[in-house]
Amino acid sequence: MMRFIGLVLLVFITGCSxxxxxxxxxxxxxxxxxxxxxxxxxxxxxxxxxxxAQLTGLEVIASGVSGEQTAQGLERFKRALDTHQVQAVVLLEGGNDFLRNQDSGQTKANLGAMITHAQSKGIAVILVAVPTKSLFLSDAPLYQQLSEQYQVVLVADILSELLGDNRFKSDAIHLNDQGYRRLALAIADVIEVER
Incomplete structure (x- = not known):
């Protein structure tokens, strides 16, 4: 009986992760x-x-806007997915919301709407966790919550680690060449390309 319960739990956990x-x-x-x-x-x-793009051998379309908050990003995101025929999106937003002390619930809702829009088009989402504004950098909890809620791949801790190490950043909130290389490697690590 205990083996059966253990097997059911294993299947449930595997199916829900x-x-x-x-x-x-x-x-x-x-x-x-x-x-x-x-x-x-x-x-x-x-x-x-x-x-x-070099690491994966795939076309990577860059769509970034400096200073953008998730409220503006949500509208631009919808247009970008309507414009580009892509199979996956790397979603890296939220930092400017934190820097401007925006409501984290609204940031989470905006990111959730972006994920939902991508998933409705059959597009896989890779969510990159962004650290909150604090003395000790750590990922905002909302990224883990979104990953679990929408069953999307999460690239966790990498930005917190890189922005916490002067060797990998150009200023307090941006990376340098070595930092961006490590970010690209971390994202490439969650992409499996079948040739």
Whole structure:
């Protein structure tokens, strides 16, 4: 009886956990959507979307706007997905909401609406967690919550780690070339490309 209960729990947990990889195919495209980190402010050589394209061998369309908050991003996100035929989106937004002390519930709702819109089009979402504004950088809890709620891949802790280390940032809120390289590697690590 205990084995049966254990098996049922294992199946339930496995069935309810979010995926840790997005599977794409040769020829697929990715939309890198976000704010100044997607623009790669602070980089002198190549942007993180360019590096992600090199790492995956896939087309990566960069769609970043410096200073953008999720309220503006939500409208732009819908237009971007209507414009570009992509199979996956890397969603990296929320930092400007935190910097401007926006309501975290509204930030979560805006990001949730973006995820829902992508999923309604059959587009896989890779969510990159952004740290909250605090003395000790750590991911805002809403990213883990969104990942679980919508069953999307989460790239956690990488921005908190990079922005907490002077070797990888160009200023207090942007990365440098080495930082963007590590960000691209972390995102590429959750993408499986079937050739």
């Amino acid at each position: 979010q995926s840790d990889k997005v599977t794409l195919h040769a020829g697929d495209s990715i939309l890198a959507f976000g704010d100044s980190l997607t623009v790669s402010v602070g980089a002198k050589n190549s942007t993180y979307p360019q590096q992600l």
